[in-house]
Amino acid sequence: xxxxxxxxxxxxxxxxxxxxxxxxxxxxxxxxxxxxxxxxxxxxxxxxxxxxxxxxxxxxxxxxxxxxxxxxxxxxxxxxxxxxxxxxxxxxxxxxxxxxxxxxxxxxxxxxxxxxxxxxxxxxxxxxxxxxxxxxxxxxxxxxxxxxxxxxxxxx
Amino acid sequence: xxxxxxxxxxxxxxxxxxxxxxxxxxxxxxxxxxxxxxxxxxxxxxxxxxxxxxxxxxxxxxxxxxxxxxxxxxxxxxxxxxxxxxxxxxxxxxxxxxxxxxxxxxxxxxxxxxxxxxxxxxxxxxxxxxxxxxxxxxxxxxxxxxxxxxxxxxxxxxxxxxxxxxxxxxxxxxxxxxxxxxxxxxxxxxxxxxxxxxxxxxxxxxxxxxxxxxxxxxxxxxxxxxxxx
Numbered sequence: 378x379x380x381x382x383x384x385x386x387x388x389x390x391x392x393x394x395x396x397x398x399x400x401x402x403x404x405x406x407x408x409x410x411x412x413x414x415x416x417x418x419x420x421x422x423x424x425x426x427x428x429x430x431x432x433x434x435x436x437x438x439x440x441x442x443x444x445x446x447x448x449x450x451x452x453x454x455x456x457x458x459x460x461x462x463x464x465x466x467x468x469x470x471x472x473x474x475x476x477x478x479x480x481x482x483x484x485x486x487x488x489x490x491x492x493x494x495x496x497x498x499x500x501x502x503x504x505x506x507x508x509x510x511x512x513x514x515x516x517x518x519x520x521x522x523x524x525x526x527x528x529x530x531x532x533x
Numbered sequence: 534x535x536x537x538x539x540x541x542x543x544x545x546x547x548x549x550x551x552x553x554x555x556x557x558x559x560x561x562x563x564x565x566x567x568x569x570x571x572x573x574x575x576x577x578x579x580x581x582x583x584x585x586x587x588x589x590x591x592x593x594x595x596x597x598x599x600x601x602x603x604x605x606x607x608x609x610x611x612x613x614x615x616x617x618x619x620x621x622x623x624x625x626x627x628x629x630x631x632x633x634x635x636x637x638x639x640x641x642x643x644x645x646x647x648x649x650x651x652x653x654x655x656x657x658x659x660x661x662x663x664x665x666x667x668x669x670x671x672x673x674x675x676x677x678x679x680x681x682x683x684x685x686x687x688x689x690x691x692x693x694x695x696x697x698x699x700x701x702x703x704x705x706x707x708x709x710x711x712x713x714x715x716x717x718x719x720x721x722x723x724x725x726x727x728x729x730x731x732x733x734x735x736x737x738x739x740x741x742x743x744x745x746x747x748x749x750x751x752x753x754x755x756x757x758x759x760x761x762x
Binding site: 404408411415419422423425426429430432433441443444445448452474475477478485486489 | 549553556557560561564567568571572574575578579582585586589593692694695696697708709711731732748749750751752753754755
């Protein structure tokens with residue numbers, strides 16, 4: 378506060394501070410920045426959902442691989458008959474022996490559990506047998522080839 | 534008298550502030566709502582998957598151990614069928630009883646069945662070799678324990694050495710057992726009604742039309758103690 382003498386009288390002079398607020402543009406920019414933050418956090422949430430789904434598919438692949446291994450173990454004298462590549466729309470085979478019936482069962486289980494419509498060309502479901510030592514390689518690529526599961530077992 | 538010059542918000546500024554604030558609140562609430570729903574959805578899905586995984590692993594382990602060879606009897610272990618199967622038919626889940634040797638001369642009967650949407654398990658230590666009488670729950674026995682909630686179906690299929698399905702249940706020639714489990718989520722987490730058809734054992738048209746998330750898991754098990762190669 379200042380006092381000023383004018384015409385023999387004292388006047389009080391107030392110095393007003395120029396309070397600058399946020400302009401509308403600044404506020405809008407702030408909203409956009411916060412919005413970008415919210416969107417990125419929401420994307421994190423979506424990523425968590427996708428990760429959970431991938432984990433579920435991996436778990437199913439584990440059990441399907443175990444199913445294949447157990448079925449082959451139950452017929453260990455006939456291991457060489459279990460070599461097979463499964464495509465998305467593979468039909469049932471006409472073979473009525475144990476290996477043929479088991480492979481049909483695998484095929485229907487792949488389609489039942491993993492969803493026939495979700496199968497793509499990059500998805501691989503394959504059991505390959507090494508004729509030299511009867512070792513079995515189970516190879517599952519799921520979720521458009523992104524989820525991979527390899528299982529190798531030796532029967533004898 | 535001097536006129537004082539007060540600086541304040543104008544009505545327009547206040548209104549713009551309200552609008553901006555409201556937009557922010559709506560955005561925050563929406564993101565919170567999405568987060569909560571997504572959290573519930575993930576937890577429910579994980580719980581369904583966990584229930585499938587653990588119950589399948591438990592049942593597989595017990596069926597894999599089924600049977601025993603009695604060292605005091607040449608023929609006993611070869612003719613005894615350690616699996617008792619109760620077929621629920623096309624409308625109901627199946628039940629199974631499994632007998633195996635926990636450790637030397639210590640046999641147990643394990644029962645798996647569904648009651649009030651729970652997967653139930655009973656484990657009884659046998660009082661005799663054939664498991665026709667029981668010695669109370671003991672240290673490792675229990676009656677009607679709830680294993681997991683929200684189970685929809687449990688199916689067992691038995692196959693012989695030729696890969697043919699044994700319609701009437703397990704025999705001494707049972708080569709492998711195929712297990713199917715279906716669980717449902719605790720909450721309705723699907724946004725739209727999805728008609729999903731499951732092939733579950735002999736229940737070929739298991740169809741659900743609601744907002745619950747369901748998942749299916751199958752596995753095979755080779756009961757090593759009753760199958761001799």
